[in-house]
Amino acid sequence: xxxxxxxxxxxxxxxxxxxxxxxxxxxxxxxxxxxxxxxxxxxxxxxxxxxxxxxxxxxxxxxxxxxxxxxxxxxxxxxxxxxxxxxxxxxxxxxxxxxxxxxxxxxxxxxxxxxx
Amino acid sequence: xxxxxxxxxxxxxxxxxxxxxxxxxxxxxxxxxxxxxxxxxxxxxxxxxxxxxxxxxxxxxxxxxxxxxxxxxxxxxxxxxxxxxxxxxxxxxxxxxxxxxxxxxxxxxxxx
Numbered sequence: 001x002x003x004x005x006x007x008x009x010x011x012x013x014x015x016x017x018x019x020x021x022x023x024x025x026x027x028x029x030x031x032x033x034x035x036x037x038x039x040x041x042x043x044x045x046x047x048x049x050x051x052x053x054x055x056x057x058x059x060x061x062x063x064x065x066x067x068x069x070x071x072x073x074x075x076x077x078x079x080x081x082x083x084x085x086x087x088x089x090x091x092x093x094x095x096x097x098x099x100x101x102x103x104x105x106x107x108x109x110x111x112x113x114x115x116x
Numbered sequence: 117x118x119x120x121x122x123x124x125x126x127x128x129x130x131x132x133x134x135x136x137x138x139x140x141x142x143x144x145x146x147x148x149x150x151x152x153x154x155x156x157x158x159x160x161x162x163x164x165x166x167x168x169x170x171x172x173x174x175x176x177x178x179x180x181x182x183x184x185x186x187x188x189x190x191x192x193x194x195x196x197x198x199x200x201x202x203x204x205x206x207x208x209x210x211x212x213x214x215x216x217x218x219x220x221x222x223x224x225x226x227x228x
Contacts, residue, residue: 004159031214042122042205042218043160056215091159095214104150105216107159 002026004108006092012114013082021077021111025094032075033105034067035091043091049075050098082115089113118143118210122219129196130227137222139206140188148209149182149189150216153202160205164191196226 005024013019025032031050035043036059045059051072060067064083069075079086089112093105119142129135141149147168152160166173166180166189173180177196182189193200203223207216 033215035216040221042120042207042221043216045215045217048215059215093159098214104162104165105214107152107161109157109159 004092004094004106006090006108006111008111009109010112010114012116014116015082015084017082018078018080019082019113021079021090021113023075023077023092023094023108025073025075025092026096026106027073029094029096029106030072030098031095031105032069033093033095034075034077035093036061037089037091037110039088046077046090079113082113084115087113087115118146118208118217120206120208120217120219122206122222124222125220126223126225128225128227131196131198133196135191135193135196135200135224135226137191137204137206137224138188139190139208139219140186141208141217142187143208143210144184144187146208146210149180150207150209151178151180151191152205152207152218154205154221155202163204193224196224198226198228200224201226 034046037043048056049069064080066078089110091110092108095103095105122139150165154160179192206219
């Protein structure tokens, strides 16, 4: 079956523009995560959904970052008024179960955002 | 919160040699430790994981060891092949939720 898909794969934005990044998790997966990966570094947690509920948004770097998963499936990460420091790869991951399980997180290919 | 340190940042080995990557974590409550392989332009892919009630796990050429007392875990790859060349990340699951805290990564280069 299909894995986690993300779109667009590449996005170039001018500083100050708003962007929206989409994640399609594996069908039926309850949990969905967003991570930010700066060049040459490990992914860093941004936010976590269990179905449509956003249970943890402690990693969002500022109030310019907003994520939603209204129907418990597709998720969108929105960044308002983009800044150069927002340039990174944004990774989405999904897993089958909710909090407390050891289950594997399956990652998408990421969206590479470049802010000029 | 959790903090994961990973060493070395780069590792170059000859084909057929072994490679070892080490990680330490800070939160004694962490209970799940996966290892991911990331190839250029792709997302991380799980290659092996270990839970805190297990000291060692092996899958063909790959093994992971965990020392809970010292709060460190290691990835061992034997008989390395050129296709093993990639960036490897260790991670720890902070007990408060399902989020993963990643190390900084190790770029492994296997020379033919």
